[in-house]
Amino acid sequence: MGYDTKDIRNVVLLGHSGSGKTTFAEAMLFEAKATNRRGTVLDKTTTSDYTNIEQERGNSLFSTLLHAKWKDSKINIMDTPGSDDFVGEVVSSLKVSDIAVMLLNARSGVEVGTELLWEYVEKFKTPTLFVVNHLDNEKADFDTTVEQAQTRFGKKVVPMQYPTNQGIGFQTIVDALRMVMYVFKDDGGKPEKHPIPESEIGKAQEMHNQLVEIAAENDEGLMEKFFEAGSLSEEELTMGLRIAIANQQFFPLFCASSERNMGSGRIMGFINDICPSPAERPEAELTNGDTMKCDTSGPAKLFIYKTISEPQVGMVSYFKVYSGSIKAGDELYNSRTRSSERINQVFTANGKNRTGESVLKAGDLGVTVKLKESQTNDTLGLKGNDLEITPIPFPASRFRTAVNPPSKNDMEKLMKALYQIQSEDPTLIVEQSKSLKQTLLHGQGQLHLDLIKYRIEKVYNIQMEFIRPKIEYRETITKSSNDSYRHKKQSGGSGQFGEVHMRIEPWYEGMPPPEGLNVRSEEIEDLPWGGKLVFDWCIVGGSIDAKYSNAIKKGVMQKMEEGPLTGSYCRDIRVSIYDGKMHPVDSNDMAFMIAAAQVFKNNFNNARPQLMEPIYDLDILCSGDVMGDVMGDLQTRRAIIMGMEAEGHYQKIKTKVPLAELYKYSSTLRSITQGKAKFTRAFAEYSPVPSDVQQKLVSAYQGTLEEA
Ligand SMILES: Nc1nc2c(ncn2[C@@H]2O[C@H](COP(=O)(O)OP(=O)(O)OP(=O)(O)O)[C@@H](O)[C@H]2O)c(=O)[nH]1
Ligand SMILES: [Mg+2]
Structure with a gap:
């Protein structure tokens, strides 16, 4: 029958690597009884990290679609990788989600990954909840984490809860919305509700009042009511917060220890009660400038946000129903390829497990297999209605490498495989450079390209070797x-x-x-x-x-x-x-x-000929304590520092660096800063090569001419 739009919640889990997203997703599934055993990342048994390579590495590398039923809602959950190299997976998931849950590690507070993810949240204007996780860690520091979040993301970040005994013995959370204290058993699960103790009542009441004010502030009717009566009913409070969250005026912050299975139930309850359904978000933007309502009675339209080929199955396509409903057997039209695609089956997914469904209604996320030609970013709809959903804004590449050409026969196979992967992963760009006479791969970082290599070798059975890419001089x-x-x-x-x-x-x-x-x-x-x-x-x-x-x-x-x-x-x-x-x-x-x-x-x-080299704008965001190392390294790369500014406890460095000096920069930066820095880069201009470098390059070239 499918879930009605109003009962669907599309949630993306975001956070710096290690903040506990996969473990949190596992806790959500377990608490919602979607699984009967809670897996762990350590044992390689989570529902989300099901691929070999994720289990080998102990990190998520792909966004995984999961779902759980909580009260009336079907909560679709996308667990994303925290590593910056796989930000493409985050962006595509954010595109189709209506709610973001940003996990913070109570031990490390706002991390550099949190900062960068926030830029995307702002771009998509996604209503967001914060979860302070790892509260059972002996070095957990809830207050500092909240303070950092408020400094960086504004006073709209408001705690709904706080822990009374963070650290190893963590088991209680005071909830200022419900005005109760949750006490968990050692192995978590459903907590007991206790009255808030006398010693905490003052603090909890103050927090509660703040929530009432937020609820009142975002709606005129409620505001009047609040002034007249001095308070709001529970229903009015819910309504006010609902508006505030949907309009990004309020980012509630929750407490959790996903490792100990504490806190996820309350958050799912909140998502069910107060967070927006797909129909309560702004209408979807179309490429012709119009917008489209998320409505099951509208014309059928789905958008493919992710594809991946699975060895036994072939192409697996993940989609969101933007309008109408999608049933097995539907014949839809792809306006990019101008050909029709038959939807043989529709599934919901929990990691690798897929369940066939008869229908998925507007707003829902689902999976289909064996589409002929459709790719990520394609819209499928009724013939004659070829309005397209705006594409996912994938980030520009930050890393390039060249491929050592194998034998001619293998080269053909390799190129085919690379183009296949490129169609699944738009953050990979394959370029056959005529002028450099090299095949170049552009991606997000060393890890990203290593994953491509792994897939080429394991899935396609072709050996691939990376070599240093040449530079396009002028x-x-x-x-x-x-x-x-x-x-x-x-x-x-x-x-x-x-x-x-x-x-x-x-x-x-x-x-x-x-x-x-x-x-x-x-x-x-x-x-x-x-x-x-x-x-x-x-x-x-x-x-x-x-x-x-x-x-x-x-x-x-x-x-x-x-x-x-x-x-x-x-x-x-x-x-x-x-x-x-x-x-x-x-x-x-x-x-x-x-x-x-x-x-x-x-x-x-x-x-007086002059060789010119490509210069890139390189913007680095790093935590203050590694700033010296970042600057020291830049000095060895002929970098020109254009500016520096503090952003909370982070530093933003703007530089211009020759591309020739940026080889493997992402790996170096990661290792000299222990992952506490991120960067973006973009081509800026051509500028003269220093004369000693020019001399070297010219004589090397003249040498090759003589050899020839
Ligand atoms: N003590 C404690 N450990 C946790 C908690 N949440 C996660 N962990 C552990 O931290 C490690 C990383 O957790 P993951 O769930 O894989 O983190 P993630 O955010 O999914 O990381 P990426 O997939 O790399 O982005 C694992 O070993 C977890 O068992 C928590 O609340 N408390
Ligand atoms: Mg993970």
């Missing part, structure tokens, strides 16, 4: 040069003759016309690899017929594509053709092309 000039070249060849019958006089100058925006020359026509080329070629035809008196100008430009382009210094692309050059000679019989396109290429090269070498 070549340009720094002064002008005039020269001429005559190409003349006499061999038997008709010969070849072309003579070209050429000036080359460094091009810049708004430069004056070439001095002393008369420009008859100008072509401005935006080069596909960036920068410009400006080609001025300045021939007066017909010394070269204008019909040869194309051939001459071609000769120039040939050299621009394979620059004289290192064979890299050239850019930002103005070429002026001001004189030359033709022969009535022997001149032809080929002759002028050769002459132009040669005079360009000679000119180039005389024009």
